[in-house]
Amino acid sequence: MAEAHSAVAFSFSITHEGWDVNFDREVLHLVWQSGIRSWKKRIARFQNSIHNGVYPGHLWSLWLIFSIVTAVHYMDRAVPFDLAAKFLYLFNDTSTRWQLLACFLAALVYWLAIIFTLRYTLKLLLMYKGWMYEARGKGTKTSLPTKMWFICVRIFSGWNTPKLYSFQGSLPRLPLPSLHDTMSRYLRSVRPLLDDKNYQRMERLASEFENGIGKKLQRYLWLKSWWSSNYVSDWWEEYVYLRGRSPLMINSNFYGIDAIFMTPTSIQAARAASVINSCLVMRRLVERQELEPMMIQGVVPLCSWQYERIFNTTRIPGMETDKIQHWQDSNHIVVYHKGRYFKVVIYKGRILKPCEIQVQIEQILNDKSEPLPGEEKLAALTAGERTHWANVRRMFFTKGVNKTSLDIIEKAAFVVALDDIPYEFDQKDPSKLDNYGKILLHGKGYDRWFDKSFTLCVGTNGRIGFNAEHSWADAAVISHVWEWVVTTQIHETRYDKTGNTLGKPELTPPTPTRLNWEIRFECQEAIDKSMKVVKSLIEDIDLRIYVHDHYGKGFIKQCRLSPDAYLQMALQLAYYRDAGRFDLTYEASMTRLFREGRTETVRPCTIEASNWVKAMENPKSTTEERVQLLRTACQRHQVAYQDAMCGKGIDRHLFCLYVVSKYLEVDSPFLQEVLSEPWRLSTSQTPHGQTGRMDLNKYPECISAGGGFGPVADDGYGVSYIIAGEDMFFFHVSNKRSSSKTDCHRFAKRIEKALADMKALYIDYKSQNGNK
Structure with a gap:
């Protein structure tokens, strides 16, 4: 009850003397600051929307054109199409304010025409992909057409600095290949895998498909390619990832390792604090769109659509399909340590400094409290079968303290796991690096929140890593985040001689609070059921990290x-x-040269x-x-x-054709065999x-x-x-x-x-x- 009372901002009671009102000024101040911060973000998003909406133009150019139109109008000269005079005719008033309004509307029309001309010209230029096939490197010469193309792209990309999403409106749609081309490429790709008899059978199936039902499926897919931003990405996310019912751990999630030749500090709390701060700084850059968009050779932009869901994102389990839930803002993270979950507020008027976050992490490490019943292995539910987790979530986590605590985890910016073992690397003992990878891939099966966009993992010796969920984005995006995190400790001095974070706290950071749970016996049995699945997966997987x-x-x-x-x-x-x-053989390549592009398969x-x-x-x-x-x-x-x-x-096209066939309830022996290989x-x-930060x-x-x-x-x-x-x-x-x-x-x-x-x-x- 004491915890519940301290969470109330104000209360009142009625006595014989009248109203008795109590309020907590600190809590009300936090509410006020939260509102101010929220409105600042709304204004920033509105400004960014305007910037991106007119890019590669700029808002100041509107006022320049307005000034020119007004000057020309008052000089009794006709501007092109004489729009100002036409607007005045409609207003039927020649007073100064109506003349200025007419000039402004005329300038707005000219400005929008210029903006859209620039944008669609840039889009047409970016549709050209011939530059991709030219040899690059020392001793090679770029052709004149490609040089001219690069110059034109630079010119039409604008002179003002692009924001993260500035090029989204100028990126072309992913083109739909012809059915014949895909069939030809497919048959060529399987030739080394099939003997003559099976290859002839596959040729026959492909020919029947191309000249039969394939034409109808292609027409539907052609409509989708024109109607949607990307004819692949939404179906790929839905059917390959979100409808999958098998465990995320090992089967879908992936991991990343620290820069193993650096040891900036061996103090767990200090390294965790520094990395958390780096992630939060990058989140702010993404939210404000101040992060530079990725550009090939500094000229050709890549789609930045996936960056929106790096932080404040969770995969929510469903009975038949999951969903990705993203929140616009979050002022806390969740830290897991020795079976306990802590809410850590990382914003108090500003992002907390590393030395301030270290205080919070040390408080968690020094906390000797025991896990609540069922709390320690709770995350095994996120590692097990998806339908089971969805059912358990519906039964035990939709009300009361369990819902409140689960909301805190799912709405967190990200999750941090403070492990109770070191992450080791020794060139003379390869097994240590193998074990390092296994710790990040699956851990104990219950010490990573596998639904979160990523879980930051920190060993007792200060080495770090991450475990990332795959449905929200591809590896290149989280690799960009990781590159930022790893290089921050090079570009900035983060630690003192003792290995602790530099500086002294300028304020008393909010104390981490334990999440409360009431996990009944039936729920604990459900957790144990997931643990059996998780344990069998961990026992079955083997990993070797070979350093060449x-x-x-x-x-x-x-x-x-x-x-x-x-x-x-x-x-x-x-x-x-x-x-x-x-x-x-599968090799992933990106299709981010196109709007909302994700990956394609190279064979x-x-x-x-x-x-x-x-x-x-x-x-x-x-x-x-x-x-x-x-x-x-x-x-x-x-x-x-x-x-x-x-x-x-080849494969994304065939995948989408297969999805259309399922919608139409049409069976295709060719597609069934291809998709089952x-x-x-x-x-x-x-x-x-990926960026210039890593030299x-x-x-x-x-x-x-x-x-x-x-x-x-x-x-x-x-x-x-x-x-x-x-x-x-x-x-x-x-x-x-x-x-x-x-x-x-x-x-x-x-x-x-x-x-x-x-x-x-x-x-x-x-x-x-x-x-x-």
Whole structure:
């Protein structure tokens, strides 16, 4: 009751002497400040909306045009189309104020015409993708048409500084490929995987689909491509992520690791406070749209749509489908430590400084209270089956203190997990880094709130990591956040000689408050049921993080090959040696050159890649033949990657055709077979150095170890890799222990051997042919 009383801002009672009113001035002051902050944000959002609405123009240009129109009008000269005179004729009044109004309306028409001309010209320019296919790097020349195109894009992008969402209205829609082109690309992609008999059968199915029901499905999809901002993204989010009923942990969520060669501090509270502050500063930049939009070569903008849901976002479970809930504002985070949840207010007139947040974190670490019944393993519900969690949520978390506490978690900016173990890295003991990755991927199964957009994890030795939910955005966006967090400690001095955060608190930070729960026995049984599922998932997953430091991107560039294509060929060679066959391979690429773009699939197992792998395994093949086949395979992979980025992919188109067929209740043997094919080798490159903040030449210790995810197929591998500077790669390889066909430790050795063989191949080739 004392806690409930302290939460009341004011109270009153009636006595024989009249009204007796009590109020808490501090609480009322907090309410007042919250209202002021809310209105400031509304005004800022309104200003940003105007800025983005007229970009690449600017509001000041309206007043410039108004001044010119007014001056010309009073000089008795006719402005173009004589709009001012026409407006005056409608007003039927020639007084000064009506003349000024007529001039303003005329200027507004001219201004809007200029704005829309600039915007749609820029959109037309951005529809051109020929620049993507031109070779880049030292020794290559950009064609004259592409140079002229870049100049035009710069001119029509405006002179004022763009905000985060300024280019959204100028980005083109994702184009819908023709049915014939997609069928041709698909058949070519599966040729290495099928023998002649099965390939002929697949050709027949594809032909029947293309000349039959495919035409009808394509027409419906064509309508959607014109009606919606992006014909893929909403269905992709809904059917691939939100309708999935399997656990998020391992199956969907992914993780990211600290810059492992840096140890800014070994004090858990200090590192947690600094990173929390960095995240909050970035959240403010996103909210105010002051974060610079991502630009390829500083010219071509990428879609920023996904940034809106980085913070204050939670995935809400449903019986049949989940939903993503985003709140416009949140002045608190939630911290989990030793089975207890704390609400931490991180705003008191301003964002709290790192030294002030450290005080709050230390209060949590020093709190010796025990978890309430059912509290410790509560988050296992977010890690287990989605339908079960939705049912439990409906039964036990829709009223009372449970609803209040759950709302606090779900409305938090993000969740922080203060783990009670260290995150270790030792180049002499690879198992420590493997364990580091496992801690971030799944932890104990109940110490991450897997529904939140991301959970920030902090070890007892000050190392950090994150676990991110996947439906709200793709890895490149959270990688941008992580790059900001990691580089902040380089660009700013955050710690003193003792390892604590710099400075002294300027105010007394709000004391963290324990969340209250009343978890009944039936609810605890439901939590235990989820824990059984979670425990089996954790026991089944294995992870190997392989650090390749024998050579890196620098050597690959000497070979004049794409680093990504080179590593994909290494994975093909390693997988063939591991499995004894080729399998369907997934590589994610982005489609953020288009509005609301997310990802597309690149299929690295091509005809050219299989020819090269077979040549590597054929002792009769010469070095010359192998090198030429590798170059051809890498070039083919690059084109496929560029096609995917430019909206000419295979899998998203087929996926949307399948969704339309389900809406129309039409069965297609071709689509059913295509969509059921397992991705036994699922790969992704972790973006690194997306912004100018991460200069590895200047700060080589800032190299991140990247992140990883679980395997997509039960008998397959999940492989995430990061090109860390010029001399190092990290490979995160996962598999399920229940499969006798896969072993991540064995596969990591296959990757090591493949990379060594490829280097030896080029060294041998150069010794025979010089520097050709």
